[in-house]
Amino acid sequence: MPAETDERYHHGNLRAALLAAAEQTARESGVDALSLRDLARQVGVSHAAPRRHFPDRQSLLDALAVNGFQRIDTELRAAVARAGDDFVARLKALTQTYTRFATRDAALLELMFSRKHGENADVFLAAAQPSFTLLEDLLQEGQVQGVLREGPIDQIGIVLFATMHGIAAMTNGHLAPPDLLEGLANTAVEQFVRGAGRA
Amino acid sequence: MPAETDERYHHGNLRAALLAAAEQTARESGVDALSLRDLARQVGVSHAAPRRHFPDRQSLLDALAVNGFQRIDTELRAAVARAGDDFVARLKALTQTYTRFATRDAALLELMFSRKHGENADVFLAAAQPSFTLLEDLLQEGQVQGVLREGPIDQIGIVLFATMHGIAAMTNGHLAPPDLLEGLANTAVEQFVRGAGRA
């Protein structure tokens, strides 16, 4: 064991350390408060070290966002699995989990849905895809069980996803009271099930 | 007429000019590209002049957002009035107008729903209120006409607003293809009307 003097020339895990520090700082103080130089200080490296791992500030933010999509996908799948077999219960679990995540990590959400990545749009889409697929698979369950009417699952999925996301976004933007969050999410699901239900 | 030499000491309308320049720059290059110094240059004043009207950068962004709420409210009301008497048609007009505005002025929308105003949250809420009220009034029409079932209008309104907003946000974030925008908005309204319709 090479004597962790904290003075090794190479950090050994800088990229991950920077992302971790960034995530915490973002959660506490917002994305705008993220500074490459400050992160470098937090981690204990020189101000230009992050450049080896993130060519510019935006690319760090992008990595953060992609991480976010992966984390939320994990949480969503766990929640759906935990919710049992009932279709509506599963849908509510997904919605609640999403809105809760999105309000807990508001800064991260803002990053994930930021429009500052015309370039890497495909990377973001790929990162988000698993969760979209999860929702679409769930909706298909609903159709097979006869709870939902037939229809273009992808479009319906986007609309429902948009509703979840919008509820979270409005809450984060202080345009909807936080204590309504849970109720709104449930109302949304119930209306959706009636609206997309078999006639 | 006092010889517009463009060399008057006082600009005369700096605040409005700054906001106008900011709005255009934001639309073209995003909010992050907004710099007080650059705006000052665009308008032809010294780099510290904006400070007289906006104590700091955030307060300019706030003013921009409030302007946005006012503009969208105007557009929404015009669209609803223009849509005739049919409830669903009016609702669709509102939704289409909102999503179109929100995708055309994506940067502005990001500002309006940004969560960087824990302080002035009430100012933002007040700015957004008219449009919320517009939607709620419309929903009440629906209830009176018997198209919608009874229910808590405020909550239902937030959910529908969230759906509109979410569709716009996902489109702006490149997570939904732009050419679906119109179709998604209509699907959302149709499902909503079925979901919140009389049983």
Place this chain on the structure above:
DNA sequence: CCCGGATGTTGGCGTTGACTACATAAGTAG
């Protein structure tokens, strides 16, 4: 007429993102 508040200017401080040149570590082939 002048005086005070409103508005704009000049200069400057500290921080940041980005860039370049250099230093050190780690891996690999001879």
Place this chain on the structure above:
DNA sequence: CTACTTATGTAGTCAACGCCAACATCCGGG
């Protein structure tokens, strides 16, 4: 073991920015 190569971190610099304070100019009411 050594020499070469690549990955990673350091040091120094630059232009731009936000914010601040001191000064200049304008304008309207006493």
